[in-house]
Amino acid sequence: MTTAITARTARTLPVSPAARVWRYARPALVLLIAALAVGVPLWLVLATSAKSQVEAVKPNLDLPGHWQPGANYDKALSEGEMVRGFVNSLLVVAPSVVLVLVLGAGAAWVFARRRGRLVTAAYALTISGLLLPPAVITIVMELRQLGLANTRPGMIAVYTGMYLSTSIFFMTGFIRTIPLELEEAARMDGASPLRIFARIILPLLRPVIATATIMVMLYAWSDIFYAFFILGGGDKATLPLGLYKVASAQLYLNNWHLVFAYVVVMSLPMVAVFLVAQRKIVSGITSGAVK
DSSP states (O other): OHHHHHHHHHHHSOOOHHHHHHHHHHHHHHHHHHHHHHHHHHHHHHHHHTSOTTTTSSOOSSOOSSOOHHHHHHHHHHHTTHHHHHHHHHHHHHHHHHHHHHHHHHHHHHHHHOOSHHHHHHHHHHHGGGTSOOOHHHHHHHHHHHTOTTSHHHHHHHHHHHHHHHHHHHHHHHHTTSOHHHHHHHHHTTOOHHHHIIIIIHHHTHHHHHHHHHHHHHHHHTOOHHHHHHTOSGGGOOHHHHHHHHHHTTTTTTOHHHHHHHHHHHHHHHHHHHHHHHHHHHHHHHHHHTO
């Protein structure tokens, strides 16, 4: 009763003009800062990619005096061998995403439904990958011992191992919110564990699957560090390796307009994936981490 009276009294108190202005200005200020943090680098990349070589020698935020985006993007595609890099990236990232989702969902289902010290210890060991950075030297040495160095299967195995912990973490939290009665009813109808997993668990995991997909693809698609040590370039070079190769080989020396054109084209697939899955990304993160 006292709380209700206090709240009613607080609502009737006069609000100063400064407090009223700040109440509306605070969200606008946050949006402005976010827009500047994202918009300024984005505009720098887009504007420079449409400039001539003379204007792009020193990248800035000015409008292009001479617009030539078509010539820049065409030259970046041809000289940067972006088609081959795109195919190589797709052949590595797509299987990695599928393995992370399938293995992560299966493991998360077990961790969410089973109880016991061994299961708890296995779950803690699995999600420890969120905190412990992979040792690249050890990974390369192991791949050489297994004959998987400089191969796509080796790169797929590394990406799968690196991002499996994140997938299991989000999916386990989400599966624990799914009523157990759904699975029990399916078992009473004679459904096998595989059928329950495919017909009940996976369809309900769609928000988390969308979140895990965009996260894994974002990191793996733009990765250059591990790809450099494991693939090493050549015919299997991914898009980030292609960008590093042409830039370090002085093919685009002072040609920032072509470098930024390469970056824009390389980012388009990730932008498309994000636009398709954006509705389920936030719900997947909150469902897996909060609930």
